[in-house]
Amino acid sequence: MSKTLQQKSTTDQNVSVIHIQPHTSGLQQVPQLIPDCSIGGGKASPPSKQARKNAVMDRNSEEYRQRRERNNLAVKKSRLKSKQKAQDTLVRVNQLKEENERLEAKIKLLTKELGVLKDLFLEHAHSLADSVQPHSTESSTAKQENT
Amino acid sequence: MSKTLQQKSTTDQNVSVIHIQPHTSGLQQVPQLIPDCSIGGGKASPPSKQARKNAVMDRNSEEYRQRRERNNLAVKKSRLKSKQKAQDTLVRVNQLKEENERLEAKIKLLTKELGVLKDLFLEHAHSLADSVQPHSTESSTAKQENT
DNA sequence: CTGAATTGCGCAATTG
DNA sequence: CCAATTGCGCAATTCA
Numbered sequence: 001m002s003k004t005l006q007q008k009s010t011t012d013q014n015v016s017v018i019h020i021q022p023h024t025s026g027l028q029q030v031p032q033l034i035p036d037c038s039i040g041g042g043k044a045s046p047p048s049k050q051a052r053k054n055a056v057m058d059r060n061s062e063e064y065r066q067r068r069e070r071n072n073l074a075v076k077k078s079r080l081k082s083k084q085k086a087q088d089t090l091v092r093v094n095q096l097k098e099e100n101e102r103l104e105a106k107i108k109l110l111t112k113e114l115g116v117l118k119d120l121f122l123e124h125a126h127s128l129a130d131s132v133q134p135h136s137t138e139s140s141t142a143k144q145e146n147t
Numbered sequence: 148m149s150k151t152l153q154q155k156s157t158t159d160q161n162v163s164v165i166h167i168q169p170h171t172s173g174l175q176q177v178p179q180l181i182p183d184c185s186i187g188g189g190k191a192s193p194p195s196k197q198a199r200k201n202a203v204m205d206r207n208s209e210e211y212r213q214r215r216e217r218n219n220l221a222v223k224k225s226r227l228k229s230k231q232k233a234q235d236t237l238v239r240v241n242q243l244k245e246e247n248e249r250l251e252a253k254i255k256l257l258t259k260e261l262g263v264l265k266d267l268f269l270e271h272a273h274s275l276a277d278s279v280q281p282h283s284t285e286s287s288t289a290k291q292e293n294t
Numbered sequence: 295c296t297g298a299a300t301t302g303c304g305c306a307a308t309t310g
Numbered sequence: 311c312c313a314a315t316t317g318c319g320c321a322a323t324t325c326a
Binding site: 301303305 | 315326
């Protein structure tokens with residue numbers, strides 16, 4: 001029942017993996033290094049970031065580590081958010097359930113009240129009928145149920 | 148808005164990572180190899196599975212690979228289940244919302260009916276009052292609201 | 295103890 | 311380019 005019993009070191013650095021060839025294995029051979037796609041082309045390649053992406057990017061590169069760390073942070077954030085939302089949904093379900101019970105109770109009450117009033121009405125009707133024609137006790141015993 | 152555009156290779160094998168020191172880095176130095184904790188001790192170590200666990204377990208070991216594969220499968224299964232449940236919860240929310248609307252509509256209807264009947268009653272009451280004492284039109288105009 | 299199920303985490307590909 | 315998502319595998323734990 002423990003939820004938070006994992007805490008490697010927060011600052012990563014303990015993973016020390018060496019993804020030889022991370023993913024790209026039998027799918028899309030990433031060009032190991034692209035000399036210079038646009039030598040005298042358009043606007044002169046800004047720094048040289050495009051190269052890094054295609055050149056497997058050193059896993060020791062500071063650039064790389066910074067990116068990874070930022071992404072890890074983003075991932076954590078995203079997952080937290082996701083879990084929060086899920087929990088909120090569960091709460092919502094409970095609220096709706098309660099609301100439902102309240103409504104059903106109210107319906108029950110209203111239905112009961114309605115029944116009482118209708119009965120009273122029938123009695124009155126009978127009284128009136130009796131006072132007009134003191135011998136009719138059969139055609140007015142029907143009741144209505146609303147769905 | 149595309150959801151499923153990731154498909155490395157399903158059969159793994161493309162990861163080819165080499166977690167030098169997987170997790171245990173600054174937490175609990177796993178003894179690289181335990182000679183024989185209980186040499187002439189208790190009951191003689193059964194087979195040799197205990198060793199494997201403490202001995203970092205070769206990442207090339209078939210034992211290891213099989214375990215990993217099974218776990219990966221279990222993980223996938225578990226996550227699928229988890230997502231399914233989340234989705235079901237969302238569906239549940241919608242069902243409850245609809246149910247709520249139905250109930251509220253019904254309440255509205257019942258309330259209206261009740262109002263009509265009550266009005267009829269008041270009229271009758273007035274009629275009766277008029278026929279008995281033709282000059283009392285103030286003490287019976289109150290209405291009741293149920294909460 | 296054993297194997298399946300969960301869970302936190304980091305990686306990489308995508309998406310926005 | 312950057313942050314947010316998402317599928318995935320690893321390892322530690324928890325369950326059964």
